[in-house]
Amino acid sequence: MEKSNVVLHVADVHKRFGGLHALADIDLQVEEGKTHAIIGPNGAGKSTLLNVIIGKLAPTSGQVVFDGTVLTGRKPYQINQLGIARVFQTPEIFADLSVLHNVMIPALAKRDGMFTLNMLRALDSETGIRAEAEHMLEDVGMLGRREMLAGSLSRGDKRRMELAMCLIQHPRLLLLDEPTAGMSRHDTNTTIELLKKIKSRGMTKVIIEHDMHVVFSLADKISVLAQGRIIADGSPDEVRGNPKVQEAYLGGAH
């Protein structure tokens, strides 16, 4: 039988903020090529977990292993260079630069590494990177806006551009923090279509999401987080039928 291939392993992670036990005993295995959703009520610790994975927060104990490499203790840029990209809850973009440059920068990071002193080469001569970025923008339907300043885009477009910034690096693992938060129904559906499209490319994804419609249209596997603990783990159908999940969502925390 085919053995599942775990690419990301969050092992026994605890995170305390003073007296608050934000994450307790988290053990999470994400399989290669799958879309793994983490859901849970507000304050369950979803964003904390994502921040621990990406290196923004250090866990109090435990570690995160990506494809045999321990991520814990590494800097965000080192983690990115290993092949992990992240979309933020509020888009983190280069607001003062053009859309095209926003997408070219991550492509250069992928090609040239974390630091290069290429100050005498003209940016205009980077035709390969430029073409790659334009192709990526076409994929997310934003080619027509490439010369605009990123800061002047609508919220939905900023998010799509941020997604393009991550995808152009061809990451092995993509982390998405509420990719449709604050979007209209229409924008949400376009984003779902976009995410489905990249699903077929075999990229592993971890999604944190509030919107059940999004979760059930995309996820292969769901982990439910409540009060810092994983209370359920399984396929969408298993999770949907789990009484503990229904209690966490409908009975208590809200």
Next chain:
Amino acid sequence: MTTFMSRKDLFLLLGFTIVVLAMPIWLAPFGAGYPDLLQRFMIFGIFAVGFNILFGLTGYLSFGHAAFFGVGSYAAVWSFKLLTLDAIPAMIFAVVISGLFALVIGFLCLRRSGIYFSILTLAFAQMSYNLAYSVLTPITNGETGLQLTLADPRVLDAAMGQTFVGQPVPTLFGQQLGGYAGFYFCAGFLILAFFIAQRIAGSPFGMMLKAIKSNQTRMQFTGFNTRPYALSAFVISGMYAGLAGALLAVTDPLAGAERMQWTASGEVVLMTILGGVGTLVGPVIGAWIIKYFENILSALNDNILARFWSFLPDGVSDVVVKITSKFVGDGWHLTLGLAFVIVVIFLPGGIMEGVRRLAALFRRSGSSSPKTSARTQPAE
């Protein structure tokens, strides 16, 4: 490499070169066409262009760049004293030394960002100033300032059998660098400095600096180690400052500690903001304007003002002279302060923003005058 330089950049560089080289002609009617002031225009232009690489592109506001300017001056004067009176070795020596100094200071200061970075640079610069003034007197000659004497060893000149009569002055291949020769020497360096800054701003490296200014968090999560980028920008701008300081020593071979004081650091910040932060041409224009007004306004006195206002009735002219005299002479900083406040409030993008708005106005009214468009290239 398919393109060496875009058309727009090439025109900007050409236009800049012409404007600079023709300065003795077009500045004469303004009473600024004499070599001393023109040299200072070039020197502080270089200082501001370099400062803008750190402040304008990367977004780190240093309040201590005069330290590198001063180090450049001292290094150049030492080169004149120990090696040779030729200017080229002095320039190289000054740029290398100030670059190394900037590497150390930058490494320490860039552990913080924002206001803490600014305060750290200010602290280091004031420390350097005080050291130059007191403890390091054997190197800096303290209060008197470092100057050239006949007794200096000048090993390279001595080896070539050159001897001097009278006060030694810096030369270029045997030519003295006073007056207009000094101006064109400095102008060559300003044009070179501008060209390099243009290349940096138009390179992938320059785009990274702008990205750091825009969003440092995103840079890190995109896989860039931002520290070496910021440090490179810091060192480059420190080398520019050292180059400017060395040129000041070439045109006037005397280095004093007051060159490193915080007011000198503040001045280059004012120049950059006044001209337009982040633009290529803006900081140079800011430097020229400040140096021009410093020169013109500080030379005015009550007598000149009385003659100027003499068309007014006696009583009135006395009052007007009394008021305006506060804004000239030693009080010219008051005028500078007022001008600065007005620019920052009404044109936050500096003079370059004013130029851009004017250009937009012309374009809207349909009559795009070629005369203004030459200077309104959005310098990026």
